[in-house]
Amino acid sequence: MRRKQRPIHRGARKELVSFLIQAATQWRLTGALLPSSAALCHAMTDPLARDSRAASRMILEVGAGTGVITEEIVPLMSPRDRLVVYELSERLGERLKYRAKGPEWSGRDIEIRVKPFPEGTEDEHYNFAVCSLPFNNFPAYMVHICLKTFSKILTPGGVLTFYEYCHLRNLRLQFANRKEFIRLRRIDRTVKSFLKTHHGQCRHVLINVPPAWVYTIRF
Ligand SMILES: C[S@@+](CC[C@H](N)C(=O)[O-])C[C@H]1O[C@@H](n2cnc3c(N)ncnc32)[C@H](O)[C@@H]1O
Incomplete structure (x- = not known):
C-alpha cells in the first residue's frame, strides 16, 4: 500500500542527534547505526495500515528509539485505538513522553513505558506488535523470553x-x-524456530542502512 510521505517534523534533527548519541554510548542496547529508514518504517507498519476493522485496537511498539516508527503508527490510529510504547533508554523515553503530550500526537491514547520489555505485559493482550529490539545484542535466553511473550500477548x-x-x-x-559464537547460534536457532512454528513471512527492505529483513507473523 502506498502511503503519503510525512513532512519532516521540527524536532527531527534533534532526534537524529539523540539517536546517534545513544548508538555511540549504548551500543549493546541500540544495535543500530541510524534510525530506520522511511521504507523500513512503512514495511514494519504495513499490517496495521492494511487493517480496516472498526473495533478498537491494542497496539504495542517495542524499542521505539527516537520514535521513527511511532511516527508511522500514530496517523494510522483511530481515536479508539490504544498504543503502548516501550523504550529502555531513559533519555529517549523522556523525549517520547514529551512528544506524546505535545500537539503532534495529541488526541491519541498513547502510553510510553520507560522500562525493559516484557516487564509489565503480564495479563495484557494486543492486536498488533511492532518490535525493533536488537536481538543480536541480547543474551539468548532474553530473545527466547521476548518471542515467547509475543506469542502469549498477541490475540x-x-x-x-x-x-x-x-x-x-x-x-x-x-x-x-x-x-x-554459542550465544549467536542460540539466538539464530531461537529466531528460526519461532519463524518456522508461526509461519513467518519475510520481506527485504533494501533502502535502509543496512538493508533489513522484515518478518511478519500472524497468530
Ligand atoms: C535498533 S533501535 C530501534 C529504534 C527505532 N525503533 C528504529 O527502528 O529506528 C533499538 C531500541 O530498542 C531499545 N531497547 C533495547 N532493549 C530494550 C528492551 N528490553 N525494552 C525496550 N526497549 C529496548 C534501545 O534503547 C533502542 O532505542
Whole structure:
C-alpha cells in the first residue's frame, strides 16, 4: 500500500542527534547505526495500515528509539485505538513522553513505558506488535523470553512485525569468539524456530542502512 510521505517534523534533527548519541554510548542496547529508514518504517507498519476493522485496537511498539516508527503508527490510529510504547533508554523515553503530550500526537491514547520489555505485559493482550529490539545484542535466553511473550500477548489473528539486518548474525558469527559464537547460534536457532512454528513471512527492505529483513507473523 502506498502511503503519503510525512513532512519532516521540527524536532527531527534533534532526534537524529539523540539517536546517534545513544548508538555511540549504548551500543549493546541500540544495535543500530541510524534510525530506520522511511521504507523500513512503512514495511514494519504495513499490517496495521492494511487493517480496516472498526473495533478498537491494542497496539504495542517495542524499542521505539527516537520514535521513527511511532511516527508511522500514530496517523494510522483511530481515536479508539490504544498504543503502548516501550523504550529502555531513559533519555529517549523522556523525549517520547514529551512528544506524546505535545500537539503532534495529541488526541491519541498513547502510553510510553520507560522500562525493559516484557516487564509489565503480564495479563495484557494486543492486536498488533511492532518490535525493533536488537536481538543480536541480547543474551539468548532474553530473545527466547521476548518471542515467547509475543506469542502469549498477541490475540488470535494478531500480527507481529520485527526486523533484523540482512546477514548481520552470520557475519558476526564469522568473527566471534567461542562464547559469542554459542550465544549467536542460540539466538539464530531461537529466531528460526519461532519463524518456522508461526509461519513467518519475510520481506527485504533494501533502502535502509543496512538493508533489513522484515518478518511478519500472524497468530
Ligand atoms: C535498533 S533501535 C530501534 C529504534 C527505532 N525503533 C528504529 O527502528 O529506528 C533499538 C531500541 O530498542 C531499545 N531497547 C533495547 N532493549 C530494550 C528492551 N528490553 N525494552 C525496550 N526497549 C529496548 C534501545 O534503547 C533502542 O532505542
